[in-house]
Amino acid sequence: MTDLAALDGATIAFDLDGTLVESAPDLIGAVNAVLVAHGYQPLPYDRGRPYVSRGARWLLQWGLETAGEPEPAARTAALFGSFIAYYSDHIADETRPFPGVIDALKTLRTAGALLVVCTNKPTGLSRSLLAKLHMAGLFDGVVGIDAVSAAKPNPAHLIEAVQAVGGDLARTVMVGDADTDAGAARGAGTPLVLVDFGYTEIPAAELGPDVLLSRFDDLPAACAGLLGAP
DSSP: OOOOGGGTTOEEEEOOBTTTEEOHHHHHHHHHHHHHHTTOOOOOHHHHGGGGGGOHHHHHHHHHHHTTOSSHHHHHHHHHHHHHHHHHHSTTSSOEEOTTHHHHHHHHHHTTOEEEEEOSSOHHHHHHHHHHTTOGGGOSEEEOGGGSSSOTTSHHHHHHHHHHTTOOGGGEEEEESSHHHHHHHHHHTOOEEEESSSSOSSOGGGGOOSEEESOGGGHHHHHHHHHOOO
16 A cells, blocks of 8 residues: 555645536536527537636637627626626536545545645635535635635745645645646646646646646555655
């Protein structure tokens, strides 16, 4: 069995959408509900999924552009409140944690690691989603885009998330799925784990992670290996 002693006192920071949870069905579903309600064609799911990491506002604007809206930025500003209202009510209709996530998080916590969500999703929506999925109690903190001085890929997001839970940046691993996570980790000088099943336009393997994961069962050992001896 892998020695997980290096995890004691470490901090593991997680992206949320596309890393911990498969949330694209509800995010794209909410975008499409708004588009259809206002007379636009919906965005095809398979086309939208890789771009979820760009955020809901970008997705809505892209959906409007794709549907032929001549002023997509202005229309996005007008409709974004409707998106948030719909998404808030349907945030966990189909969203689920990826296989192995819950067990991996419990293993990390049992080994003594601090766990923090470091996401470009607003903090309130992130907390709501985690609560509905019965995952909130697994984390020591949730730090969204509205709770930091600069969002990922700026390293300030990761640095401030680690500070929020009293962690040590020198003993932190960032776990994500996209270039925003890679940028934050590299800027902050932390090891980077990427999953290969998330939301990214650039294949995760091409983003230079220290470890590329295909399943969460391997995460605790990967983090322990990156952190080395305490």
